[in-house]
Amino acid sequence: MFTDTALLTVEEMGRADKAAAARGVPSLLLMESAGTAVANAIRARFPRRPVLVACGPGNNGGDGFVIARLLARKGWPVTVGLLGDPAKLKGDAKTNFERWRGPVKTLCASLLETAPLVVDALFGAGLARDLEGAALDVAEAINARGLDCVAVDVPSGIDGNTGEIRGAAPRCALTVTFFRRKPGHVLYPGRACCGETVLADIGIPAAVLGAEVAPTAAVNGPNLWTIPEPAAEDHKYRRGHAVVVGGGAMTGAGRLAARGARRIGAGMMTIAAPKEAGALYQQDAPGNIVKPVEAAADLSALLEDERYNAILLGAGGGKGAVLASMVLAVLKLDRSVVLDADALTSFADDPAMLFEAVQGPTVFTPHAGEFSKIFPDLQGDKLMKCREAAKRSGAVVVLKGADTVIAGPDGRAVVNTVAPPTLATAGSGDVLGGMILGLMAQGMGPFEAACAGVWLHGVAAAVHGPGLIAEDIPDALPAVLAALWDDGEAE
Numbered sequence: 001m002f003t004d005t006a007l008l009t010v011e012e013m014g015r016a017d018k019a020a021a022a023r024g025v026p027s028l029l030l031m032e033s034a035g036t037a038v039a040n041a042i043r044a045r046f047p048r049r050p051v052l053v054a055c056g057p058g059n060n061g062g063d064g065f066v067i068a069r070l071l072a073r074k075g076w077p078v079t080v081g082l083l084g085d086p087a088k089l090k091g092d093a094k095t096n097f098e099r100w101r102g103p104v105k106t107l108c109a110s111l112l113e114t115a116p117l118v119v120d121a122l123f124g125a126g127l128a129r130d131l132e133g134a135a136l137d138v139a140e141a142i143n144a145r146g147l148d149c150v151a152v153d154v155p156s157g158i159d160g161n162t163g164e165i166r167g168a169a170p171r172c173a174l175t176v177t178f179f180r181r182k183p184g185h186v187l188y189p190g191r192a193c194c195g196e197t198v199l200a201d202i203g204i205p206a207a208v209l210g211a212e213v214a215p216t217a218a219v220n221g222p223n224l225w226t227i228p229e230p231a232a233e234d235h236k237y238r239r240g241h242a243v244v245v246g247g248g249a250m251t252g253a254g255r256l257a258a259r260g261a262r263r264i265g266a267g268m269m270t271i272a273a274p275k276e277a278g279a280l281y282q283q284d285a286p287g288n289i290v291k292p293v294e295a296a297a298d299l300s301a302l303l304e305d306e307r308y309n310a311i312l313l314g315a316g317g318g319k320g321a322v323l324a325s326m327v328l329a330v331l332k333l334d335r336s337v338v339l340d341a342d343a344l345t346s347f348a349d350d351p352a353m354l355f356e357a358v359q360g361p362t363v364f365t366p367h368a369g370e371f372s373k374i375f376p377d378l379q380g381d382k383l384m385k386c387r388e389a390a391k392r393s394g395a396v397v398v399l400k401g402a403d404t405v406i407a408g409p410d411g412r413a414v415v416n417t418v419a420p421p422t423l424a425t426a427g428s429g430d431v432l433g434g435m436i437l438g439l440m441a442q443g444m445g446p447f448e449a450a451c452a453g454v455w456l457h458g459v460a461a462a463v464h465g466p467g468l469i470a471e472d473i474p475d476a477l478p479a480v481l482a483a484l485w486d487d488g489e490a491e
């Protein structure tokens with residue numbers, strides 16, 4: 001169960017609102033606080049200027065009337081445009097409509113002509129279908145004209161649960177949301193439409209999380225896991241002995257993975273690879289041990305030594321029956337296992353065979369293309385697909401991308417938000433596999449190791465800055481780990 005950085009579904013947010021009311025916080029007060037937070041965020045970022053507040057027919061529109069009132073009180077020239085019939089407004093939205101003393105126009109795109117700033121209070125949690133009519137026209141006109149737009153709760157047209165665009169959505173400079181973020185704020189394309197996202201406390205007691213609402217998704221960060229720190233009495237065996245099964249012809253992936261695992265703290269590293277590549281692996285880094293392994297039987301023989309406690313396959317091992325048989329042999333041992341790239345796609349013809357073999361702590365690290373080869377039937381948004389994949393396979397699944405999702409078979413899911421676009425470079429995924437391996441070798445569980453690995457990988461890339469190549473990621477790790485251990489914060 002997640003609390004501080006939890007991501008709430010629209011349904012969970014509704015329950016949190018109701019729970020707050022049941023605990024004595026009136027919903028009208030929540031709406032006033034929500035509107036106040038948005039008005040304050042606008043005033044902190046934009047100089048006074050004409051503003052159009054576009055209000056929808058529900059409570060998102062109700063927030064809009066509060067914002068209009070508060071900005072007008074500070075001398076802003078405010079135009080209010082309402083979508084739909086004012087006579088149909090209900091509850092808190094109706095109350096705030098009545099508190100707004102200025103004129104209310106019928107919403108249409110031509111109202112944008114005199115407004116360099118738009119407040120999008122059309123739809124939030126209640127978006128039920130694709131944008132159409134005036135709402136669609138307004139969203140498209142905001143984008144076509146490149147107007148500054150501030151979203152209330154979520155840009156209208158973005159599905160809060162999935163981040164998908166329903167019809168259209170304005171690309172906003174700022175989004176102010178309430179209590180906790182929603183998946184749509186961190187998953188693409190929603191994330192790209194939000195701009196800066198501000199989280200406002202509107203008076204919903206944090207204690208509703210864990211009582212009335214038990215969130216199963218969160219934003220990734222160091223509050224969710226603890227990296228093992230070397231202790232005074234440690235020796236190298238206590239920090240784990242990781243194995244990277246490397247390729248014979250393609251050695252780069254295995255070398256990058258090994259470097260990632262060692263930098264993150266694995267005590268020892270053995271690269272198991274075909275004999276002809278042994279010298280190359282050895283020359284690359286004198287700290288690696290290199291063992292000849294041609295087939296599954298060789299790997300099984302090597303792994304009879306139980307000190308090899310975490311194994312990565314798929315880093316350049318080549319696709320096909322040999323790699324598949326190695327994967328099955330390793331999964332039998334109940335050790336920590338990371339399966340990347342071809343170690344997964346080698347099972348494209350029979351993914352069920354792979355899933356049946358998963359029993360111990362196992363992490364899959366596919367990108368979208370690899371994912372669709374072993375989970376070809378899974379539909380829906382990234383969060384849903386990744387969760388379903390973890391449940392089906394029994395492994396922790398890391399579905400990589402700009403918004404990497406990590407899901408466990410128990411239903412927990414985490415979305416990573418720190419990943420600079422410079423990570424789109426050859427070999428960065430190999431380093432990530434190695435980092436997760438290195439953390440599991442040190443005794444972390446698969447879900448925590450995957451979350452920590454993904455976060456550290458992104459932060460290391462961000463700390464390095466422009467010009468990143470995969471080799472830089474392991475080398476940026478020491479500074480990130482030092483910051484994490486010094487003050488619990490790496491950013």
Ligand SMILES: NC(=O)C1=CN([C@@H]2O[C@H](COP(=O)(O)OP(=O)(O)OC[C@H]3O[C@@H](n4cnc5c(N)ncnc54)[C@H](O)[C@@H]3O)[C@@H](O)[C@H]2O)[C@@H](O)CC1
Pocket residue numbers: 014017027030031032034056057058059060061062063122123124125126127128129130131132135152153154178202
């Ligand atoms: N106590 C609460 O529930 C609070 C809610 N707040 C605000 O209330 C919002 C949620 O309010 P609602 O549940 O009323 O939902 P919304 O205001 O998001 O929208 C609901 C209305 O929009 C209509 N609608 C949905 N999709 C449409 C489409 N594509 N085209 C045309 N009409 C469409 C629905 O029929 C319904 O009338 C939050 O996003 C937040 O901004 C805040 O005031 C804080 C407190």
Ligand SMILES: [K+]
Pocket residue numbers: 060120121122123124151152153154155156
């Ligand atoms: K909105």
